[in-house]
Amino acid sequence: MQMPEPDQQIIARRESICAALAKLVPAGSVVSSKEGRRAYDADGLSAYRQLPMAVILPETVEQLAAVMKYCHAEGIKVVPRGAGTSLSGGALPLADAVLIGLGKFNRILEIDYANRCVVAQPGVTNLAITHAVQDHGFYYAPDPSSQIACSVGGNVAENSGGVHCLKYGLTTNNLLGIELVTIEGDVLRLGGKHLDSGDYDLMGVMTGSEGLLGIVSEVTLRILQKPATQRALLVGFDDTGAAATAVGDVIGAGIIPAGMEMMDGLAINAAEDFVHAGYPRDAAALIIVELDGPEVEVNALIDRVAGIMNKAGASSIKISTSEEERNLFWAGRKSAFPAVGRISPDYLCMDGTIPRRRLPDMMVLMATLSQKYGLRVANVFHAGDGNLHPLILFDANQPGELQRAEDFGADILRGCVEMGGVLTGEHGVGVEKRDLMPIQFTEDDMKQQQRLKCAFDANQLLNPGKVFPHLHRCAELGRLHVHKGKMPFPDLPRF
Amino acid sequence: MPTIQNLDDAAAVIIDAQQNNHRLEVRGLGTKAALGNQPDYDDCLDVSAMQGIIDYQPEELVLTVRAGTALSVIEAELAKANQMLAFEPADLSGILASKSTGTIGGVLATNLSGPRRLTAGAARDFLLGFDAVSGRGERFKSGGRVMKNVTGYDLSKLICGSYGTLAVIDEVTIKTLPRPETSLSLLFGCDDMTSAVAQIADIFASPHEPGAAAILPQSIAAAAGLDMAAAMIVVIRLEGIALSVEDRVAHFRQMGQRDTGRVLGTLPQAASESLWARIRDVDLLAHAGGDIWKLSCAPASAPAIVAAMEQSFETAYYADWAGGLLWFAGPSGTEFGTALRAALMAHGGGHAQLLCDRAMSKNSVPVFQPLPPAQASLTRRVKAAFDPLGVLNFGRMHNGM
Numbered sequence A: 001m002q003m004p005e006p007d008q009q010i011i012a013r014r015e016s017i018c019a020a021l022a023k024l025v026p027a028g029s030v031v032s033s034k035e036g037r038r039a040y041d042a043d044g045l046s047a048y049r050q051l052p053m054a055v056i057l058p059e060t061v062e063q064l065a066a067v068m069k070y071c072h073a074e075g076i077k078v079v080p081r082g083a084g085t086s087l088s089g090g091a092l093p094l095a096d097a098v099l100i101g102l103g104k105f106n107r108i109l110e111i112d113y114a115n116r117c118v119v120a121q122p123g124v125t126n127l128a129i130t131h132a133v134q135d136h137g138f139y140y141a142p143d144p145s146s147q148i149a150c151s152v153g154g155n156v157a158e159n160s161g162g163v164h165c166l167k168y169g170l171t172t173n174n175l176l177g178i179e180l181v182t183i184e185g186d187v188l189r190l191g192g193k194h195l196d197s198g199d200y201d202l203m204g205v206m207t208g209s210e211g212l213l214g215i216v217s218e219v220t221l222r223i224l225q226k227p228a229t230q231r232a233l234l235v236g237f238d239d240t241g242a243a244a245t246a247v248g249d250v251i252g253a254g255i256i257p258a259g260m261e262m263m264d265g266l267a268i269n270a271a272e273d274f275v276h277a278g279y280p281r282d283a284a285a286l287i288i289v290e291l292d293g294p295e296v297e298v299n300a301l302i303d304r305v306a307g308i309m310n311k312a313g314a315s316s317i318k319i320s321t322s323e324e325e326r327n328l329f330w331a332g333r334k335s336a337f338p339a340v341g342r343i344s345p346d347y348l349c350m351d352g353t354i355p356r357r358r359l360p361d362m363m364v365l366m367a368t369l370s371q372k373y374g375l376r377v378a379n380v381f382h383a384g385d386g387n388l389h390p391l392i393l394f395d396a397n398q399p400g401e402l403q404r405a406e407d408f409g410a411d412i413l414r415g416c417v418e419m420g421g422v423l424t425g426e427h428g429v430g431v432e433k434r435d436l437m438p439i440q441f442t443e444d445d446m447k448q449q450q451r452l453k454c455a456f457d458a459n460q461l462l463n464p465g466k467v468f469p470h471l472h473r474c475a476e477l478g479r480l481h482v483h484k485g486k487m488p489f490p491d492l493p494r495f
Numbered sequence B: 001m002p003t004i005q006n007l008d009d010a011a012a013v014i015i016d017a018q019q020n021n022h023r024l025e026v027r028g029l030g031t032k033a034a035l036g037n038q039p040d041y042d043d044c045l046d047v048s049a050m051q052g053i054i055d056y057q058p059e060e061l062v063l064t065v066r067a068g069t070a071l072s073v074i075e076a077e078l079a080k081a082n083q084m085l086a087f088e089p090a091d092l093s094g095i096l097a098s099k100s101t102g103t104i105g106g107v108l109a110t111n112l113s114g115p116r117r118l119t120a121g122a123a124r125d126f127l128l129g130f131d132a133v134s135g136r137g138e139r140f141k142s143g144g145r146v147m148k149n150v151t152g153y154d155l156s157k158l159i160c161g162s163y164g165t166l167a168v169i170d171e172v173t174i175k176t177l178p179r180p181e182t183s184l185s186l187l188f189g190c191d192d193m194t195s196a197v198a199q200i201a202d203i204f205a206s207p208h209e210p211g212a213a214a215i216l217p218q219s220i221a222a223a224a225g226l227d228m229a230a231a232m233i234v235v236i237r238l239e240g241i242a243l244s245v246e247d248r249v250a251h252f253r254q255m256g257q258r259d260t261g262r263v264l265g266t267l268p269q270a271a272s273e274s275l276w277a278r279i280r281d282v283d284l285l286a287h288a289g290g291d292i293w294k295l296s297c298a299p300a301s302a303p304a305i306v307a308a309m310e311q312s313f314e315t316a317y318y319a320d321w322a323g324g325l326l327w328f329a330g331p332s333g334t335e336f337g338t339a340l341r342a343a344l345m346a347h348g349g350g351h352a353q354l355l356c357d358r359a360m361s362k363n364s365v366p367v368f369q370p371l372p373p374a375q376a377s378l379t380r381r382v383k384a385a386f387d388p389l390g391v392l393n394f395g396r397m398h399n400g401m
């Protein structure tokens, strides 16, 4: 992975930059020692590590804005960091950049039941939002598996999903407002406690922008009432194709389950060894379907779903009759990553999406690739929305295996795009999939996205080297060949 | 007027306009031409020929269509598979005096969303991807044809509600949802706006899944055929399988008997559907006279905003989105809109848009909420990133961009 060439002149000024930054924040908020910085040298994609030039931990929006203003004026690059759980290297430091950690923005500012929303600082964890409102029966719907650790600011930056986003949407669908600090140090408030504004949806593009457009310094999140009942089915299939068809049949019958997850044989057995959830070990595929809502509705739909599954050729069906049993069904799925971690020294977690009907083709492709690369792959899917999480098993201590695993992953993602899907469903591009972007996008597609970037960050100081494989200067991107064109925006810099 | 068949044609027209210092008005069926400002243009770019359903996979919940496809065609196709556009786009042809509901491209460009926006999301939440030509005259695409995708910036959000000022779109992929098997409405009577909003807050603090919530003042309700002895009528829509809807009605009937409101009755499916269509289409203010304003606000602020307006003006109004969407009919001219925006600002902020301008008030009052300075300059830079010469719908949203 080639990162942009670090600017040695900036690195040479490290001491004075740290001293200048220290004046902008309370004592002890700049981490400059090597040991101190070591704690920030990677995010959840731990195969990539880099010591940041400096780490700064501001506490207020004013301090954050001052830090941004200073970095902008001095031409210093900035990498935002929430909890550092990104699986795509979005928060990977750069040797010549200041890492801005948002860990001290850890307060819930307002719980507003009348407007059914929570206003929080970006460093608050995802699960803390639900904890703050659950006494009143409310919860925050997007539930990434990392929810005890990941920050809501990071959720906005990655547009994170979870197992329930089939019915309740991703972060973007549950976000009402943000406060944004631009690289120039301007503070903008977009959205609020109301639903829609009639402006350009800048909050919408900020969501999922992976820290490249600005720093989110406050969020307003929609909260919902917890459903009255939740029940789940555990369904085994002898054939993945039949399982994939069954998932489509459920949705085709007009039922949108709260979640619909699938696991393949290797994942089933790894999970079963780990948590003993009672999964059918001999099944080729396992589907967990969760239904939620009023009790009578859930009970009626459970029967319908069971009927559909039977008709589609299920080899086993279990229906949860208690909360303990439902939680047990989920326990295997939720521990799938650590369970796979037990059967292999290392694994890479991929995250492509395909049109669901192509799942059987994808299974064939993965089997072929597994042979070709000599590496095993375990699969967990968000089956309802076609989001795949193949886990490629490898051993980093074996020379060349990491590279083989990465090539295997790249081939899977190439397959996703060829089948009409995309490179990433919820983990983001970051550095991990940066160089694969041309598989999905043409040079012109990417240039248009980068022009948007230039509107927010003309000097490209925010998180450079992420998402886009080629950095173009904004002046070059903005060039337009016109013979005798007029200039309707004479006051704007021509980037 | 150039009529284009595809995006390559569009690119050619745009480049031609650039070379000739011309600006273009992007036009579908023209049913929403009255929304926003009249752009500054030399030529029209007619996109209505880019029609047709390209792919529809009900069990994948995705529909790919060309942007010039009539909304009615799409809705008929979805109905065949018992599905719908869950954001429930309004038919504004009544109040805008236009001929039809227009095209899907127009709906997306104006981010037009109806009562189910409250619980299901807006048009912007359902656009998964698109193909377009920018104001630079270059083709690009964004998003994809699958439901879950975070690859690159989410330009779908930006395109929705940009009133054709950034790019001309052709193929769009939209997420569809199953149509609920049954629906009905439950009516509550409340003494004033404050208790109506409180009643709704109570309802949404229950796990009984209200799907839409409107507040109709007595006279507005009466004109819609609901003759009820209550100052405010709260209309709650419940959707789902019949068993579930009945069950939830029973629960709500129990909770209705408190100080905030009382249950007045239920509206069966057909009556409920036609009432919600009138709420959605702003038909309830069609005969009110004056301008029509659309206000997006924090739901709990609705009573204070209404009180402030009623104090100084003769106005008709009603609320959707649990109070978070206020429709006002008020006197034409500058004062009403200015007062509305002041009331909005005093009560938590939001967005006020002059939707139906019966007396050319838009010459004296901005149609869209004026932007704070930092957001205005960022908005101008975003416009310039897609359309540096201001070729597309220049001035449609804001002056000088």
Ligand SMILES: Cc1cc2nc3c(=O)[nH]c(=O)nc-3n(C[C@H](O)[C@H](O)[C@H](O)COP(=O)(O)OP(=O)(O)OC[C@H]3O[C@@H](n4cnc5c(N)ncnc54)[C@H](O)[C@@H]3O)c2cc1C
Binding pocket: A043, A044, A079, A080, A081, A082, A083, A084, A085, A086, A087, A089, A090, A091, A102, A122, A143, A144, A145, A146, A149, A150, A151, A152, A153, A154, A155, A156, A157, A158, A159, A160, A161, A162, A163, A210, A211, A212, A214, A215, A216, A217, A337, A426, A427, A463
């Ligand atoms: C075990 C595990 C399970 C996971 N499961 C899921 C899952 O189910 N679904 C899912 O979607 N993801 C999942 N993830 C990925 C990850 O948790 C999410 O992407 C999460 O939203 C990242 O949040 P964070 O606070 O850790 O952000 P970080 O990792 O710190 O940062 C992520 C990106 O956001 C930027 N950023 C962070 N904070 C801000 C801010 N305030 N303003 C602007 N930019 C910012 C960073 O620069 C970086 O580019 C999982 C990760 C792990 C380790």
